[in-house]
Amino acid sequence: MKNKLMSLSVLVFFVPAIILSVVMWRDYTNEIGRSVTYTKQVKGIYYLDNGKKVLAVAESSSGLEGLLYDVGSRQIRKEIPLDSDMFRQYRASYQQDKLVIATKSSSNDLRVYVIDSAGNSKELALSTIPMPSYLESDAHLWRGRLVFAGGSKVFEYDLIAEVEGTKLQTVRLNTLKKLTSRPVYMDEVMNSYQPDEVPMFKLDLKNGKHAYIGGILGSKGQLAVYEEAGDDPFDSDKKALKAIAKGVGIDPTRLMRVDSNYPKQAYFYNAITGNTAGKVPLPADLYQAELYAVNEQEILIVGTTSKDAVDGTEAAYLYNERTKKSVDATPLAKQLAKEERVSGEIEVYKQIDDSRIYYVNPSRSGGWLDLANGEMQVLTKPEVESWQHEPQSDKPSLEGFMDYIKTWNAIVINWLVWLLIPIAMILFVTLVPRVIRSRVQRQLRNGIILHGKLVNIRETGMLVNNQPMVLFTVQFNYEGMQRKVDIRKVVSYLESPRVGDPVVISYNPRKNKAIFVTETDLQPDLNDQQVIQGAILRHIIREGSYGRAQGLLLQFEADQQTFEIPVIQPQGFDYRLGERADLIQIGGGVRLLRYGNAPEWSADEQVQLEGEVVAVSKCPLHSQGKTVMLMELSVEAEGRRLQKTSSPYVPPEVAVEVGTRIPISMPRKELQKELRLLKGKQGSAVVETVYYRGTVGERPYAEIIAERNGQRYRIEQSIEPLYGIQPGDELWMAYDEASMEATMIRYASNS
Incomplete structure (x- = not known):
């Protein structure tokens, strides 16, 4: 009754706020014609639709944003959100008349957006590729391709991803059959993504050997591999270069580079022997040259017509390595000479079948040159930023409405006052129980x-x-x-x-x-929790063993803090230094939330159950003053009685006895699968293979193949770490002969 009266009181106070909201909206729509006062900083300018539109990549309050403008009218056509972390880094490439933009998201995953001239955005990676470091160090641009060195929650770097022709391809290093051992470390061969090099990475293998892989994918999406065979290091590097170049389709004997000596002309050279192979044939000699690889066939060579740049004029040629022909691109050279260039910052793009060549100087401008007719267009950052203040259309927008609120007129102030009153009441009703609960929790501690x-x-x-x-x-x-x-x-x-x-x-x-x-008091306050993502495992302290299991104290590092978590490690499963995990802080304590590649369940996907202790025993594993208690639990769910085991570290002040009721959380899909399979057949089976994907909480998550009467069944679930599971073990399972799925009910052998 009290809750109903409170809800009614809050609703009464919301009525004036609703009325004022209508009045304020009408007042705003009468003032829509004015320009925005806030200027978003432009980080890059990219032309689309044959120069008729331009996409400005700009910083927004939540990350990055693509602002699509009509060049003629300077009117914004579309705002495209680009999820980004706090560093606002991105890489871009023109591919098939579209713009491909890659960012590192706020959740530290790779995002790849393909944007066409109408502003339609399609995402490729869908946050499936974690990025271990800064985007600018893990992303590479090579002749129009975007290449990424990515990782997983288990290994910092364990895959290569490439976007070519707006298609994403991914190769995981653990699938490379040519390697004799799994990679434990990967690093780019220095400057190998330059036009005069063969892109590749060097790997350190678990067995102490070294290997090389291609920095781009081959024509069939394969990854070129070369593993050292105990050769002389110098010979090994040459053999690796030759093997990788062949695997990715590059001729290492005819690469192009600029002579480091005066007057710095463009030469062909043989990367295997290190010898030059003659000057690049151009209609006229260019000196003080710079190279820009624009696609897989063409390189832009920019320089001056005289050995001394003071005496000559700027000139440029687009040289096709396949046809060995050149096209004059001098207008572009003259424009680049005006730019205040930072070394390596300017990027040049061109599709092989297009006459337009594009350039982007993130710190200054962006433009294009039509090589067929010499037409050229350039836009500077201040020009594009000024378009944000151009009078826009008479359609309401969120940005315009936020600007209206910032005027703080009488309507806005009254609206905020009447909006804050019910919000304050709601907060009071919400916070008071939490204060009381905090006092109870303090008494419990x-x-x-x-x-x-x-x-x-x-x-x-x-x-x-x-x-x-x-x-x-x-x-x-x-x-x-x-x-x-x-x-x-x-x-x-x-x-x-x-x-x-x-x-x-x-x-x-x-x-x-x-x-x-009460049982509620014993449960952690789910509102008082914080997820710590990407914590790095720095130290492992072994604290004893029991049967197949070992007690460990894991020390994780995140945000310059150290977190200690006691766990039980079953035989066959290893926590590894340097790997990452997600932790959760609840009520002052820290626990594992997820480690490795185990499924990630959100809070909405969890089912809260209650288990009754039917048997309990102490185990000789101790950590931080706590003792492992092995508990057999009886859990009721949807009218069925489930048998579960749990082995938490329990502090001495908590008494666990037969009859104690323990709160349990299970993923809804896992529970539904178990209940469905329990309606079918049951029987014993022998474990053939076990693959651990990581942990859900502190419980290892396993993929198990079990054999029964000549049939193999697949089990995917978290297991009791104190028992573990190994090939040859017997277990009792519920199974479905049609789908070949199964769930383990109990351990038939655990020693």
């Missing part, structure tokens, strides 16, 4: 959880909110002695506690005081 029973109940004669204050006497055992304690509590007339009822209390022996504890 200072006490010891014990089971007892009521031996006396009497009213004190005091009323609180017309509810009686009752004095309860609780009898319990502590340190082998039977004790009693009095607890005062306000009780509703609807409650009917009786002498002899079992209760759970938190007892403070120092003060000889106690409070009643």
Whole structure:
């Protein structure tokens, strides 16, 4: 009843806010014609639609944004959100008349957007490729291709991804059959993505050997591989270069580079022998040259017509390495000479079948040159940024509405006041229970959880909110002695506690005081939680073993903080230094949320259940003053009784006995799958293979192939780490003969 009255009160206060919202919107629509006052900083200018439109990549409050403008009218046609982390880095490339933009998202994953001239955006990577470091160090542009060295939550770098022709291809290093051992470290061969080099990476293998892989994919999407065979290091590097070049379709004997000596002309050279192979044949000699690889066939050579740049004029030729023909691109050279260039910052793009060649100087401008007719167009950053202040159309927009609110006129102020009143009421109703709960949690931390029973109940004669204050006497055992304690509590007339009822209390022996504890009190406050993503495992401390399992204390590092988490590691599963995990802080404690490639379940996908302890035993594994308790639980879900095992580290002040009820969280899909399979057949099976994908919480997540009567069944679920699972083990499972799915019900052998 109180909640209904509160909801009605809040609704009454919202009525003026709703009325003022309508008035404010009408006032805003009458002022729509004005320009925006906030200027978004442009980071790059890219032409589309044969120069009729331009896409400006700009910084926004939430990351990056693509602003698509009509060049003629300077009107914005579309705003395209580009998810980005705090560093606002991106890489771009023209591919098939579209613009491909790659960013590192706010969740540290690769995002790849393909944007056409109409502003339609299609995403390729869909956050499936984690980026371990800065985007600018993990992303490479090579002759129109975008190449990424990515990773997973298990390994920092374990894949190569490439976008060519607006198509994304990915190759994982652990699938390379030519390697004799798995890679443990990968690094780009220095400057190998320059026009005069063969792009490739160097790998350190687990067995101590070294290998090389191509920095781009071959014509069939394969990754070129070369592994050292104990050769002389110099010979090995040459053999690797030759093998990788062949695998990616590059002729290493006819690469192009600029002579480092005066007057710096463009030469062909043989990367195998290191010898030059003659000057690049151009219609006229160019000196003080610079090379820009624009696609797989063409290189732009920019320079001056005289050996001394002061005496000559700027000139440029687009040289086709396949046809060995050149096209004059001098207007572009003259424009580039005007730019305040930062070394390596300017990027040049061109599609092989297009006469337009594009350039982008992120710090200054962007433009294009039509090689067929000499037409050229250039836009500077200040020009494009000024378009944000051009009078726009008469359509309402979120940006315009936010500008209207910033005027702080009388309507806006009244609207905010009447909006804040109900919001404050909601916050009060929400926060007060949390304050009370925080006080209870503090008392729980200072006490010891014990089971007892009521031996006396009497009213004190005091009323609180017309509810009686009752004095309860609780009898319990502590340190082998039977004790009693009095607890005062306000009780509703609807409650009917009786002498002899079992209760759970938190007892403070120092003060000889106690409070009643409910199941809700024992559960962590899910609102007071923080997820720590990408924590790095720095140290592993071994703290004993029991059966197949080992007790470990994992030390993770994130945001310059160290977090210690005790875990149980089953035989066959390894936590590895340098790998990453997601942690969760709840009520002052830290636990593993996810490690490795195990499925990631959101809070909305979790089902909260309650398990009753039917058997409990201590295990000789200890960490941080806590002891592992092996508990057999009976869990009721949708009318069925499930048997579960759990082996948490339990502090000494928490008493776990048969009959104790424990909160349990399970992924909804896993629970539904288990309930579905339990309706079918059951029987024993023998484990053939086990593959651990990581952990869900502290429980390893395994993919198991089990054989029964000649049939193989697939099991995917988290397992009890204290038992583990290995090939040859027997287990009892529920299975479906049609889908060949199964779920493990209990361990038939665990030693």
